[in-house]
Amino acid sequence: MNVLVINCGSSSLKFQLINAETEATLAKGICERIGIDGALTYKKTGGEKEQSKKDMPTHKEAIAFVLEALMNEATGVVKSLDEISAVGHRLVHGGEEFSSSVVINEEVIKGVEACNDLAPLHNPANLTGVRACQEAMPGTPMVGVFDTAFHQTMPEHAYIYGLPFEYYEKYKVRRYGFHGTSHSFVSKRAAEIAGKPYEQMKTIVCHLGNGASVCAVLNGKSVDTSMGLTPLEGLAMGTRSGDVDPAILEFLNKKEGLDIAQIMNVLNKKSGVYGISGGLSDFRDLTEKRLAGDHQATIAMEVFAYRVAKYIGSYVAAMNGVDFIAFTAGIGENDDLVRSDVMEYLGYLGVELDKEVNTGLRGEEKRISTEDSKVEVWVVPTDEELAICRETVSLLQ
Ligand code: AMP
DSSP states (O other): OEEEEEEEOSSOEEEEEEETTTTEEEEEEEEESTTTTOEEEEEETTSOEEEEEOOOSSHHHHHHHHHHHHHOTTTOSOSSGGGOOEEEEEESOOTTTOSSOEEOOHHHHHHHHTTGGGSTTTHHHHHHHHHHHHHHSTTOOEEEEESSGGGGGOOHHHHOOSSOHHHHHHHOOSOOOSOHHHHHHHHHHHHHHHTSOGGGOEEEEEEESSSEEEEEEETTEEEEESOOSSTTSSSOOSSOOOSOOTHHHHHHHHHHOOOHHHHHHHHHHSOHHHHHHTSOOSHHHHHHHHHTTOHHHHHHHHHHHHHHHHHHHHHHHHHTSOSEEEEEHHHHHHOHHHHHHHHGGGGGGTOOBOHHHHTTOOSOOEEOBOTTOSSEEEEOOOOHHHHHHHHHHHHHO
8 A cells, every 4th residue: 555645834845655565655744835836856766866847836736746747657666547546644733633644534524724823824824635536536535633642642731821721721722843744753763673562661862853852752652842833942953043032022122123023033934043043054064163263153062962962851841750761853854963953961861872883973773872771771763743643544444
């Protein structure tokens, strides 16, 4: 059975076709600049990457090009649409309505639409992708996998903000958390690696990518996570500020004359390590500058690591201990300097970094703590597409 995994943004559509039995990726790619000028990047596993300009006024044309590429006689991987048994969609915000993945039907679509206010940029774009696939592949079952669902197990004291309770009651203003698919995938893998039942593990997953969050997984359940109502809270990220004193918003309004939309733009797109370093959000560039002695790049990376370490500490408190710490996503899997910066703060836990293993380790599942370390620390590569494929298969079986 082949599963097409779709991750739809407002002007992009990422796709991956996975053979669910072997879990091998058959082909993957991305449609970008949908509604602008349109470009398709496609790569069959083992083949060359192809890039082509395509006229894509909407996601409907984009999905048509994707299916055409997958069925292309020379470079395709299937002969007909019949060979695609299901579609798994990444859906960003399921609010309190969705605490697990779902088979998509009209009721589900309405439920996701009801969460649009909570993720105005993501949810409508995700649903555009769902609609486009429904039109192109009528009759093919589709599953929605939510970024927020895994965190629905958080206890009230972790998700209620220190705000008037009526805002929760009226608008469901609370912590939801994101990257749930990744936190779930990595924490399950952590239990396999440790050789312990998932239900008896205290794991902290550090998903450090351009968007970054930390999650406390106690006995197989998310009990806290650093992102909140939106993905803006928590760590200092690529361009997002993460936690700031909310009074800064009013201060900037007065001092810089910025309105709320402009301030939100600063917090989302011009802050984080990008804002601190003066324009760098990629950790490869930051590391290069830091090693060349650049002060702002150095503080940006220090702030990033310090925040991660603070969240780890708070989640050790939340779980009354930790057995396993996992680093994942672009930075977590690839940046040895960030990993060692974070681990320097963890001596009190009896964590010891194996410098030799950590140095130069990229994208590979490996233990980076020494044999003597009291807590196991590993790089565990995430695979959100595979996780979505597995969810899709398990729901349809
Ligand atoms: P993600 O959002 O998970 O795709 O992560 C993207 C980020 O990972 C990039 O912005 C980089 O900062 C970081 N990254 C990717 N590759 C490397 C690398 N080899 N070394 C350091 N950072 C990397």
